[in-house]
Amino acid sequence: MQEQLEQLAENARRELEAIDSATDMESWRVRYLGRKSDLTGILRGLAGLPMEERKAIGARANEIKSVLGEHFARKTEALKQEASRASLRVDDTLLARGDVTLPGRPVPTGRLHPLTQTLNEVCDIFVAMGFDMVEGPEAEWDYYNFEALNIPAEHPSRDDMSTFWVDSPASDRGWKPLLRTHTTSVSARIAEEMEPPIRTIQMGKVYRYEASDATHGTMFYQLDGLAVDRGITMADLKGTLYEFSRRYFGEDRRVRFRCDFFPFVEPGVEMAIECAVCHGKGCRFCRNEGWLEILGAGMTHPRVLERGSIDPDVYTSFAFGMGLERLPMLRYGIDDIRLFYNNDLRFLRQF
Amino acid sequence: MKVSLNWIKQYVNVSLSPKEVADRLTMAGSEVKGLQVIGESWESIVVGRITAVNPHPNADRLTLVTIDHGSGEETVICGAPNVAVGAKVAFAPVGARLIDPHTGEPAKLKRAKIRGVVSSGMACSEKELGISEEHEGILILPEEVEVGRPLADYLGDVILNMDVTPNRPDCLAIVGIAREVAALTGQSVHLPDAGYKETDTPVESKVSVEIMAPDLCPRYCASLITGVKPGESPRWMQERLISYGMRPISNIVDVTNFVMLEYGQPLHAFDYEEITGGKIIVRRAGEGEVIVSLDGEERTLSGDMLVIADQERAVAVAGVMGGANSEVSQFTTTILLEAASFNPRSIHYTGRTLGMPSEACMRFERGISPELAMPALKRATQLIAELGGGQVASGVVDVYPGKAEPEPVVVSTDGVKRVLGVGFSRKQIEETLISLGFECRPGTSESEVVAVAPYWRSDIRLPVDLVEEVARIIGYDEIPTTMLNEPIPPHNPEPVIMFKRRLSRHLVGYGFQEIVSHPWASQESLRKLLPQLALRAQSQIPESDLLRLVNPMTIDQTYLRPNLRGNVVAALAANRGNIEDGIRLYELGRVFRPRPNDLPEETEMLCGVLSGPRYASSWLGDAEPIDFFDAKGIVEGLLAQLGIAASFEAGTDESLHPTNQTTIISNDTRLGVIGQLHPAVQDAFEVPEPAFLFEVSLPALLPLTLAGKMFEPISRFPAVVRDMALVVDAATTHQKVVDIIDDFPLVEEVALFDVYSGEQVPSGKKSLAYRISYRSPDHTLTDDEVSKVQQSILNKLSGELGAVLRG
Numbered sequence A: 001m002q003e004q005l006e007q008l009a010e011n012a013r014r015e016l017e018a019i020d021s022a023t024d025m026e027s028w029r030v031r032y033l034g035r036k037s038d039l040t041g042i043l044r045g046l047a048g049l050p051m052e053e054r055k056a057i058g059a060r061a062n063e064i065k066s067v068l069g070e071h072f073a074r075k076t077e078a079l080k081q082e083a084s085r086a087s088l089r090v091d092d093t094l095l096a097r098g099d100v101t102l103p104g105r106p107v108p109t110g111r112l113h114p115l116t117q118t119l120n121e122v123c124d125i126f127v128a129m130g131f132d133m134v135e136g137p138e139a140e141w142d143y144y145n146f147e148a149l150n151i152p153a154e155h156p157s158r159d160d161m162s163t164f165w166v167d168s169p170a171s172d173r174g175w176k177p178l179l180r181t182h183t184t185s186v187s188a189r190i191a192e193e194m195e196p197p198i199r200t201i202q203m204g205k206v207y208r209y210e211a212s213d214a215t216h217g218t219m220f221y222q223l224d225g226l227a228v229d230r231g232i233t234m235a236d237l238k239g240t241l242y243e244f245s246r247r248y249f250g251e252d253r254r255v256r257f258r259c260d261f262f263p264f265v266e267p268g269v270e271m272a273i274e275c276a277v278c279h280g281k282g283c284r285f286c287r288n289e290g291w292l293e294i295l296g297a298g299m300t301h302p303r304v305l306e307r308g309s310i311d312p313d314v315y316t317s318f319a320f321g322m323g324l325e326r327l328p329m330l331r332y333g334i335d336d337i338r339l340f341y342n343n344d345l346r347f348l349r350q351f
Numbered sequence B: 001m002k003v004s005l006n007w008i009k010q011y012v013n014v015s016l017s018p019k020e021v022a023d024r025l026t027m028a029g030s031e032v033k034g035l036q037v038i039g040e041s042w043e044s045i046v047v048g049r050i051t052a053v054n055p056h057p058n059a060d061r062l063t064l065v066t067i068d069h070g071s072g073e074e075t076v077i078c079g080a081p082n083v084a085v086g087a088k089v090a091f092a093p094v095g096a097r098l099i100d101p102h103t104g105e106p107a108k109l110k111r112a113k114i115r116g117v118v119s120s121g122m123a124c125s126e127k128e129l130g131i132s133e134e135h136e137g138i139l140i141l142p143e144e145v146e147v148g149r150p151l152a153d154y155l156g157d158v159i160l161n162m163d164v165t166p167n168r169p170d171c172l173a174i175v176g177i178a179r180e181v182a183a184l185t186g187q188s189v190h191l192p193d194a195g196y197k198e199t200d201t202p203v204e205s206k207v208s209v210e211i212m213a214p215d216l217c218p219r220y221c222a223s224l225i226t227g228v229k230p231g232e233s234p235r236w237m238q239e240r241l242i243s244y245g246m247r248p249i250s251n252i253v254d255v256t257n258f259v260m261l262e263y264g265q266p267l268h269a270f271d272y273e274e275i276t277g278g279k280i281i282v283r284r285a286g287e288g289e290v291i292v293s294l295d296g297e298e299r300t301l302s303g304d305m306l307v308i309a310d311q312e313r314a315v316a317v318a319g320v321m322g323g324a325n326s327e328v329s330q331f332t333t334t335i336l337l338e339a340a341s342f343n344p345r346s347i348h349y350t351g352r353t354l355g356m357p358s359e360a361c362m363r364f365e366r367g368i369s370p371e372l373a374m375p376a377l378k379r380a381t382q383l384i385a386e387l388g389g390g391q392v393a394s395g396v397v398d399v400y401p402g403k404a405e406p407e408p409v410v411v412s413t414d415g416v417k418r419v420l421g422v423g424f425s426r427k428q429i430e431e432t433l434i435s436l437g438f439e440c441r442p443g444t445s446e447s448e449v450v451a452v453a454p455y456w457r458s459d460i461r462l463p464v465d466l467v468e469e470v471a472r473i474i475g476y477d478e479i480p481t482t483m484l485n486e487p488i489p490p491h492n493p494e495p496v497i498m499f500k501r502r503l504s505r506h507l508v509g510y511g512f513q514e515i516v517s518h519p520w521a522s523q524e525s526l527r528k529l530l531p532q533l534a535l536r537a538q539s540q541i542p543e544s545d546l547l548r549l550v551n552p553m554t555i556d557q558t559y560l561r562p563n564l565r566g567n568v569v570a571a572l573a574a575n576r577g578n579i580e581d582g583i584r585l586y587e588l589g590r591v592f593r594p595r596p597n598d599l600p601e602e603t604e605m606l607c608g609v610l611s612g613p614r615y616a617s618s619w620l621g622d623a624e625p626i627d628f629f630d631a632k633g634i635v636e637g638l639l640a641q642l643g644i645a646a647s648f649e650a651g652t653d654e655s656l657h658p659t660n661q662t663t664i665i666s667n668d669t670r671l672g673v674i675g676q677l678h679p680a681v682q683d684a685f686e687v688p689e690p691a692f693l694f695e696v697s698l699p700a701l702l703p704l705t706l707a708g709k710m711f712e713p714i715s716r717f718p719a720v721v722r723d724m725a726l727v728v729d730a731a732t733t734h735q736k737v738v739d740i741i742d743d744f745p746l747v748e749e750v751a752l753f754d755v756y757s758g759e760q761v762p763s764g765k766k767s768l769a770y771r772i773s774y775r776s777p778d779h780t781l782t783d784d785e786v787s788k789v790q791q792s793i794l795n796k797l798s799g800e801l802g803a804v805l806r807g
């Protein structure tokens, strides 16, 4: 029995030394150390032996088991280290054959449309200032697009916003459907539908009935803002727009606020930023003006508030609106607005 | 509007540089888009006098002109017909910068030798000086200019290219701009003295005016000038008109235009002899009444247009255009001069309807005060009498049914601060308003100003209008910059906005490029999507479900799009020629349908299309072409990320391949479709290889994503995995099988890992092999438990679908 035991230990040691793979290691472990191993078998067979002998062989068997266990652990570690060394060597089976500069396996790369990127960026700036995002109908009643905004019929301001009319019946109030010419129509709805305090941005596509050229499209994006509360002032409007400019264009761009006219605000404001090329001196890029117009704004006209059943004696309000295309056009030097809507991947994949 | 700075200087003292004037006007609301300096490059050009004209020895059409330029004489070669001894001309020495009349580009004048004779300089034409396009002859200067003085002293000017806002009709006049400059620079305006001599004949004895439509004509003023001699207007007046971009016509017409530019009041001169009975009637046109306008066109009028008529016929379309029948001609001797006020909306409507935008129209439609009519009439009468050499009948006819007292507007210092966020004193407010021509008086309290706007400021109606006046004159830079400090209003989100961003994020991750297209559709574009119709060229797509535009610019804009796919597939086709690798495009946008008794229905849709190789080809090999299951996998991935459980059934979409398409369904709601583009549609769009499309409706998807989600604990107990290979009828869908298996308790996941039909299974059958994971949340499953469920599944599959285990 003793002899059998020693022989087993000797065999186990020899076999372990010869092993060079993890699979073989596992079968060796099952065979010599597992629950059904020969060693366990010997220990089970001790039952019939005298007490003295049983003790001696049992001790020896346990000793062998523990030594074999240590050998196994050492060998396992050695194999692991060998494997990791091997994995660091140049592998001739790798496709690259050592040239890691070869291009990788292509994956399809998707992108947002540059205007969506701009829209998201601009919206996020205003959302961070507490404005809620709102969308409204693109096919809109002429009332919200014009009358509610202090632009009556036969007003010359309408001439600047030539309109696509939609061929469907007028409402029972005599309103006619059109494609909105600005997102300010949504501001008119908000003034009517919401109670102050209000702080919203309205964005989306707008349409103009005019021939498209490098700077005008029949369709473009706009973003309007509206804030209504007790105590809102033009200083707040300046601050809000200045903050927008600072975040979108950067800290170092000067901003200019000048008087301008929009029927739905009074006083009216136009915001321009300093030309990045000439820093306000005037150059070809800014058509020698030194400034680039970015948006129109102002204190919401009392009549517009009244039409929305907001008491102008209690609340003050500011509003602003901008075309979105101009922002990426300035940032990337894009010289033709039509590129945004041609859906040419050679253009879209640049952003 | 082009405004001559020299002209402005006639009425206000300007000490600032042109650039500073332009900046101040711009900041205060009247934008100066550009400055054109006339004579900027005239440094060496001086006034010269022709002392001799001799023929060129070797050229018949050229002359040798000797010019005294103050510091000597030079002889130049000239081809102009209007050279004469004694004439004052613009002399350019060699080296002067001129405009080359042939190229229009600036060029330096060189010493030239023409047919053997040397020319040392040039007598310039207006074109060469850059003043106008005139190049027939050289510029002849007035006799009074001094030889040797720089030309710029006489003809130099700065033209301001101004953008006047629609609320400021007063700024469509030189005097109006001068008033702005005065207010902005602390100066005052000096208007010309419009006095003239009158004859003994009272105007009333010759002219009468009746206004039959006082709602459209609040005031009509007229004067009468007899014995006029039509001819050319003087050079100074012509220069003013040219500076604005107007063509001089005759002394009479030029005066009316000049005064319109000067004061902003359009005027009209009638040939008095053509006005029957000398009686002007201002009335609505008869329906269908015809008048031949000054441009010779026959115009048919409608009952809501206003005409100036005599007792027999219309002689002008009021405020829009004169009639040919009463036009001032070279034979005219007596002028009836009109200065009137018309309803702006009516003028806008008439001008637009007749397609006759004019300078007069543009001013009237912005609203001109009736008060302006009288001073403008007197100024024009004076000039006609002076330049046309006539006598003025005494007095003027003035019919003024619309006379209204100006309404005072009250503004307080608090009111200013409430709007601007910065306070100004009552004194500051008053002084600013007074500088603009307002009359101010104290109000009921110490802080109030009661202001009466000058008649030319028809835009001032409310206290905020005064606030703007104060702000723009003091300067917007004086307003501080503050952040909103009111609490942020309650959040009231529109879920669809963030949902669109979420969809985009996933699709971009799947390699899709977003596109944005116009919302137009036409019979042609819609027909391309309908293979049955494409075969029958005649038939029209019914319009009952389409929204027409009233005024499309092109046939492509006939309708608002009822689907996105047309645009998306067209974009795929357009890009196919330029892009080698696979194309994956999507658009998020609205489609439009008519809706009874309301605005059109706008539905947010998502449409994606993919075509070409699955990946770009590379040195690692060529990718397989995209197929139906790529499209389906993407939609399934998208739905999984949105947490939407959906099922699929065979689809019936006409634009898609009859068999390779599926309808996406969730909770009995149709979410959209996935499919291969119908080969006929693919052809119609000229897409070279098969393309796969999906289109889903956001209003259908969105509610499914809003349901609250609850966390499921991760089971501590192991899963038991069993395979189940079934043989079913070929027509039995995977969806039916998986719906049954999924319904059983303990089934955690079902994965299809093999589909087979062929020799190994009977004909008309197919084999579907599933790997089913079973797991319990509260104990370790035993073999027996799993086998029981597995057997019940099999029983149900065999009972409902006739499925058998594959042997």
Ligand SMILES: [Zn+2]
Pocket (backbone or CB within 6 Å): A275, A276, A277, A278, A279, A280, A281, A282, A283, A284, A285, A286, A287, A288, A289, A290, A291
């Ligand atoms: Zn610049």
